[in-house]
Amino acid sequence: MIGVTTYLEQAQTGVWDVRASFLPKVYLDAVTDAGGIAVLLPPQPVSPEIARSVLASLDGLIVAGGADVDPARYGQEPHPRTGAPRTDRDAWEDALLSEAIAAELPFLGICRGAQVLNVALGGTLVQHLPDVVGSERYQPSPAVFGAGEVTVKPGSRLAAVLGDEAGTLPVHYYHHQALDVVADGLTVTARSEDGVIEAVELETVPFGMGVQWHPEENAADRRLFAGLVEAAGTHRTRRSIA
Known part of the structure; x- marks a missing residue:
């Protein structure tokens, strides 16, 4: 059972135009x-107790992409x-991640999710990446993904x-922000060609990582999700034995 965080957005369906939970399929x-x-x-609305209760019924967590994290948080x-x-959403996902880490629940942060992870642990963000790299290559235009390569750290x-x-x-790629100061406890495990941090992992838990790119968009490569599901199965077995 993998929990996936969602947006709250104004949505139209039939005659209705309402705020709704939303997540790309x-x-x-x-x-x-x-x-x-x-x-x-x-x-x-969330508290540590609510977050723990939600996660108690899950075997893994995905913090999905979406809107920018509130800079006041860092x-x-x-x-x-x-x-x-x-x-x-910031408060909800921060609480879920904090409790997931405490419970050693396997988790994967995607794009915004990697940023939420870094901020939750005390790191900061580059608020507008083109100011640093000099181009819009990581988010070429609305609803258009940038294509690139990342170099993965051996042994990670x-x-x-x-x-x-x-x-x-x-x-x-589809992000105009990126990790800046990396939080204590996180290890950088992938960078783009121009040095932008594209993946981090938390070594104190069995499976905890965040990636800036969008692996869900590649239907031919499900390795990250397979890794999460495998770790979630192991966590479920351990929990049932305990």
């Missing part, structure tokens, strides 16, 4: 293709290109999940 496909069962986790004023804060958990042959990996 590619995330669900990625989980089910890897043998997991996807459970949607929409933003809602002590900065917003950049002109930083999106309006989604404080409900990420490398193990992808296989020994995975030194360089083609990926789909």
